[in-house]
Amino acid sequence: MEKLVIRGGQPLQGSLPISASKNAALPLMAASLLAPGVTRLGNIPRLRDITTFSHVLRIAGAEVTRSGDGLEVDASRIFFPEAPYELVKKMRASFYMLGALLGRCGKARVSLPGGCAWGPRPVNLHIDGIKALGASIDLDEGYVVASSPGGRLDGGTFKLDPSSVGATVNILLAASTARGGSRIENAAIEPDVVVCCEMLQAMGARLGGVGTRTIEVEGVPLLRPAAFSNCPDRIELGTFMIAAAIAGIPGETVTLTRAHPGHLGEDFMEAFRQTGADCDIGANTVSVTAPEELTSVSITTGIYPGFPTDLQAQWSVLLACCPGTGSVTDTVYGDRFNHIPELARMGVRAQVSGNRVVVKGGTQLKGARVMSTDLRASVSLVLAGMVASGTTHVGRIYHLDRGYEKLEDKLSACGIDIRRERYDEFATPQRPDP
Ligand code: EPU
Numbered sequence: 001m002e003k004l005v006i007r008g009g010q011p012l013q014g015s016l017p018i019s020a021s022k023n024a025a026l027p028l029m030a031a032s033l034l035a036p037g038v039t040r041l042g043n044i045p046r047l048r049d050i051t052t053f054s055h056v057l058r059i060a061g062a063e064v065t066r067s068g069d070g071l072e073v074d075a076s077r078i079f080f081p082e083a084p085y086e087l088v089k090k091m092r093a094s095f096y097m098l099g100a101l102l103g104r105c106g107k108a109r110v111s112l113p114g115g116c117a118w119g120p121r122p123v124n125l126h127i128d129g130i131k132a133l134g135a136s137i138d139l140d141e142g143y144v145v146a147s148s149p150g151g152r153l154d155g156g157t158f159k160l161d162p163s164s165v166g167a168t169v170n171i172l173l174a175a176s177t178a179r180g181g182s183r184i185e186n187a188a189i190e191p192d193v194v195v196c197c198e199m200l201q202a203m204g205a206r207l208g209g210v211g212t213r214t215i216e217v218e219g220v221p222l223l224r225p226a227a228f229s230n231c232p233d234r235i236e237l238g239t240f241m242i243a244a245a246i247a248g249i250p251g252e253t254v255t256l257t258r259a260h261p262g263h264l265g266e267d268f269m270e271a272f273r274q275t276g277a278d279c280d281i282g283a284n285t286v287s288v289t290a291p292e293e294l295t296s297v298s299i300t301t302g303i304y305p306g307f308p309t310d311l312q313a314q315w316s317v318l319l320a321c322c323p324g325t326g327s328v329t330d331t332v333y334g335d336r337f338n339h340i341p342e343l344a345r346m347g348v349r350a351q352v353s354g355n356r357v358v359v360k361g362g363t364q365l366k367g368a369r370v371m372s373t374d375l376r377a378s379v380s381l382v383l384a385g386m387v388a389s390g391t392t393h394v395g396r397i398y399h400l401d402r403g404y405e406k407l408e409d410k411l412s413a414c415g416i417d418i419r420r421e422r423y424d425e426f427a428t429p430q431r432p433d434p
Contacts, residue, residue, distance in 0.1 A: 027169045
């Protein structure tokens, strides 16, 4: 296994480029299956989740190849409309295959994802939404088996409650090639969904209300391949903004380039400014200047443009770096706090109660051996390691590799003492010689 070893206390300086978005790339890859022929996707990050999902597409019959900074997906022959358990359990977004395969082949057999690292993450809205379009659905040995009577879905209306990114994408994929029209109410308006809609439109889908809570879809028989460029990763941007605020030299600017700041949403930007960190927004850049002392700001996550749940673990580390007490309340995933016991090993004083964690800041964090439990938890441990005294070893970084491209290269180019090492997690500690 691999770990990151961070010698804390080095300031973050200079400029960091933002990679392409993982969570926006996955729906684009799924959408490419709807068009027979070669779709060219630009700006696709080199990440483990992209490799996993490429494999999912290949199982269905697509040819997926790296081409420069992007991918070419040849979906001329999609002959095996199935997404196997072995891959879906690794990455929940493989469930996008339900909508994509139904939309392309009129049938799909897709494994249910099961639980995730921080609790149950249901897919009831994906299934009910697709049923509302006219699909018949059965469960067989842990697989959702779906088919469209007559080979094409009829289309229909579905209201999401709560609003869901994944379910909106799945329903959109299935509805784009339905016989009739569809309407998604309380649709997600996260940038990942809007970007997916834009790609579907470039492929010939007829969509109305893109970026609003009600999306109308007029089905077309088939989509055509397109060339489409993905957007920058908003969660990586937020993560690096927090890194600059806690580990930057007060009064000196850290610049994040190739960014799309508008995708972060108002709530994050507002909370960030309230910490006292200066934040200068350009067209594709965000320049952050750390203050002499950060102010603790409590946040509550919410759907877009609310504070992203994918940035709450990182925010807890920021709170630990402020004098005073602040809290993080997660209304999207009420039990996403697996990082807290690991951060506690580094001296973070935090108490979880229900969907809220209260963090008492103002003490120097100390390096320790800690373990990643999921993608965002793992990056929060890296942030903590950057500001801790001594050395931090972040284990199980296969979680981190799912969603942060070349993290240690980017951080070490900006002054952070961080390196990747192999280790044996099951090695028995030895008693030192007397
Ligand atoms: N929900 C249901 N039923 C469903 C689907 C969702 O009740 O059928 C609930 C969820 O339990 C949650 C809320 O709806 O409370 C919103 O979940 P959503 O469906 O929007 O999440 P998702 O599509 O499964 C994506 C991201 C997550 C991110 C969430 C929220 C991808 C691949 N994943 O998940 O990203 O946390 O939206 O913004 O896009 C990450 O990148 O670390 C990550 C977990």
